[in-house]
Amino acid sequence: MEIAAQEGLLGPLLLARSAIDRSAVLRGDAEWLERAWADAATRVVVVDDGQALIRRNGEDAELVLLSTADAPEGERYLLGLDAEGIAYFAVAASPATRPGSFNRIVSPLDPSEPGEGQTVTAGLRQVGSLLGDLDAGLLVYAVALEAWHSTHEYCPRCGSRTEVRAGGHVRVCPKDDSQHFPRVDPAVIMLIHDDDDRCLLARGPQWPEGRLSVLAGFVEPGESLEQAVAREVSEEVGVRVADARYMGSQPWPFPRSLMLGFFARATSTEFVLDSEEIAEAHWFSRAELLAAMESGEVRLPSEVSIARRLIETWYGAPLTGDW
Incomplete structure (x- = not known):
């Protein structure tokens, strides 16, 4: 495989690779x-x-x-x-x-x-x-x-069945001639670290015990990426952040997200969890994270995710092995 690391990240973003001209x-x-x-x-x-x-x-x-x-x-x-x-x-x-x-x-x-x-x-x-x-x-x-x-088989304006055009990159309504293009939903995904250089990992209620990751959320209308980072972290775990730094992006077509990766610094560390979004959240030093992984207490996201790359970049080395 031809895999190159994304600048600023430790290791490649595996779903952000391509070798074709979209023409x-x-x-x-x-x-x-x-x-x-x-x-x-x-x-x-x-x-x-x-x-x-x-x-x-x-x-x-x-x-x-x-x-x-x-x-x-x-x-x-x-x-x-x-x-x-x-x-x-x-x-x-x-x-x-x-x-x-x-x-x-x-x-x-x-x-x-x-x-x-x-x-x-x-x-x-x-x-x-x-x-x-x-x-x-x-x-x-x-x-x-x-x-x-x-x-998107039907026109959102009149309900008519649309037709595929432009090699699959447009759907056209035969009744009102409106054109509809593939959607991409921007989402921020962020590794939060504090002044003691600990990272914040959390688990959603739908995830199995021990499966932890970084925080993420969709960008809302009229919102910048940096504002979305701060809002999502505040809403989900009650932590305030600053200095959001862009790290890279990766398509996540499940079904249509574009994950925009950030690092951000926490200016507060006490948790106030949104129970509908977050079941648990923890601060980890590098030694604590490695020990939790080795004991089986913590499992990280898969290698194909940008979340894994953000965690490994903060850690400073690949986190390999059957965790």
Whole structure:
């Protein structure tokens, strides 16, 4: 895999990688789109409810990319061109409808199954850290477009069924000609540290015991990112913060978020928890966090998340191992 670290962060943001040109200028060229689809070199990602076909290669994985002749029927979305000029599309359809033949599909990353050459259906949470740059970028893009299209079939103004245009990047209402574009919801995610250089980790009520992470929340209308950081921390745990510092961003298409990572300094440390959002919150020194992880008391977010990168950047080293 070709993975580079994000500037300012310790380690890569695994869902912020790509190796394609999105080729926006080609989306409105209907003749080019048809020629590209007819090209035997063109490759297709089949995506169904955020899942795609994945082939295991030992500890890594790769997308199963189909030719257009083997792709199932479904909505098509242009993803772009690679450095060699090969076009990539996504098709929203169940892989079970594909005309081609593949290895038996099993449950995602079933540990009882042999890994080498195994074909599975899996999503970004399971395989995002195992894919190379090209495949990771293609799958994030395809999943995000499929999720938006699945919930925007009808015009919000008149209720008419909309039509897919511009290679899957616009939906147009045939009745009032209004255009509707894929949504991205900005969300801030922040590691809060205090003057003793402890970090704040918390658990939502819906999470299992011991699973802790940094705080996060959606940006509200008319609000800056820095204001959102301060508001969310205050609302969720009652801590005041200052000096919000941007660290990096990562798409999180579950279904349409863009996670904007920050560090911020706490100017107060007493907790007042919003019980609907936060079940528990704790301050950790580096030694305390490592000891809690080694004992099994604390488990961190997955490697594919920006939350994990923020924690590791504060800690100063990768936090590896079966926590």
